[in-house]
Amino acid sequence: MSSDTQNLKVGPCSITYKGELLGITRNSSVLSFKFSHYDVKVNRTHEQIIDKRLTGIHIYFKTEIVQIDKGVSLLLNENKNWTLDDLGKRWSPLGGELLIVPISANDKIAYRMPNALIVNQGVLNFSNTEAYTLQMEFESNYNDGEEILIETLDADTCGRTSLEDNSIDSDSFEFAMTAYIADKLGMTVDTDIFRGGIPLNVDGCGVELVGYEEDDLMAGAKYFVSFFCLAPSRKTVMKNIKSLADKFPAYGETITLKDSGDLTCLAITKGPVEFGKRASDDGKIKSFGELLLKISI
Numbered sequence: 001m002s003s004d005t006q007n008l009k010v011g012p013c014s015i016t017y018k019g020e021l022l023g024i025t026r027n028s029s030v031l032s033f034k035f036s037h038y039d040v041k042v043n044r045t046h047e048q049i050i051d052k053r054l055t056g057i058h059i060y061f062k063t064e065i066v067q068i069d070k071g072v073s074l075l076l077n078e079n080k081n082w083t084l085d086d087l088g089k090r091w092s093p094l095g096g097e098l099l100i101v102p103i104s105a106n107d108k109i110a111y112r113m114p115n116a117l118i119v120n121q122g123v124l125n126f127s128n129t130e131a132y133t134l135q136m137e138f139e140s141n142y143n144d145g146e147e148i149l150i151e152t153l154d155a156d157t158c159g160r161t162s163l164e165d166n167s168i169d170s171d172s173f174e175f176a177m178t179a180y181i182a183d184k185l186g187m188t189v190d191t192d193i194f195r196g197g198i199p200l201n202v203d204g205c206g207v208e209l210v211g212y213e214e215d216d217l218m219a220g221a222k223y224f225v226s227f228f229c230l231a232p233s234r235k236t237v238m239k240n241i242k243s244l245a246d247k248f249p250a251y252g253e254t255i256t257l258k259d260s261g262d263l264t265c266l267a268i269t270k271g272p273v274e275f276g277k278r279a280s281d282d283g284k285i286k287s288f289g290e291l292l293l294k295i296s297i
Contacts, residue, residue, distance in 0.1 A: 018096035115143035
């Protein structure tokens, strides 16, 4: 059995409303069609339906987007608020063109509603450690002189949106995080805090980039940084680890990348903490502790 791989589609879409890019879809978006019919019957068939006549089509598009600010502004009036005076006003004139365009170049089908209205809901999700998202629902509405409710277009002619490259130089990022943590703890790089491993026969702290994962959207990437401490005294280890842990979570922090300027971190959150390890340092047994940080870019 043969298959057409072009019919197998995956990936986010860009949402453009009234000519303005609102954002990129996240998770699942749903385009639904609901039809209304009139049942045709005749006397001799009693209640038996012999035909159906289409009387109405309701087309809805429900989505969740990142980059929330433009979408939220559309949920408010021209003064960016809601008052009791807004109740009862006509909603239809507020509609506009909605374009749903896939990001994947393999997907050639885009969808256009010439006159869509924002209906039913707008749900803004405030997340602690992820990018905020906004749920919106649109309905295709009749517009005087426009017979089309929805149509498919060639996506290549609709101005596809490209996802941003959120990757940064890992080496430069590790240097920057070392300097950032040193400043937080009042330490000096290459004296009592070191990038990567701690030198032999030295008591101190280390900072190491241990991994990262890229988001599949414009929402960014997550980097995982280990902060660890080695000292003869377990009390010293616990003090240093706790001192740093107490400074997080933090949001909107700025770090300086070598040769790349400042980088704003959306969030820095703390992961697991370990105190109870023992480590050998050139034949000497010392206490070892570790804190994992997750940095969202």
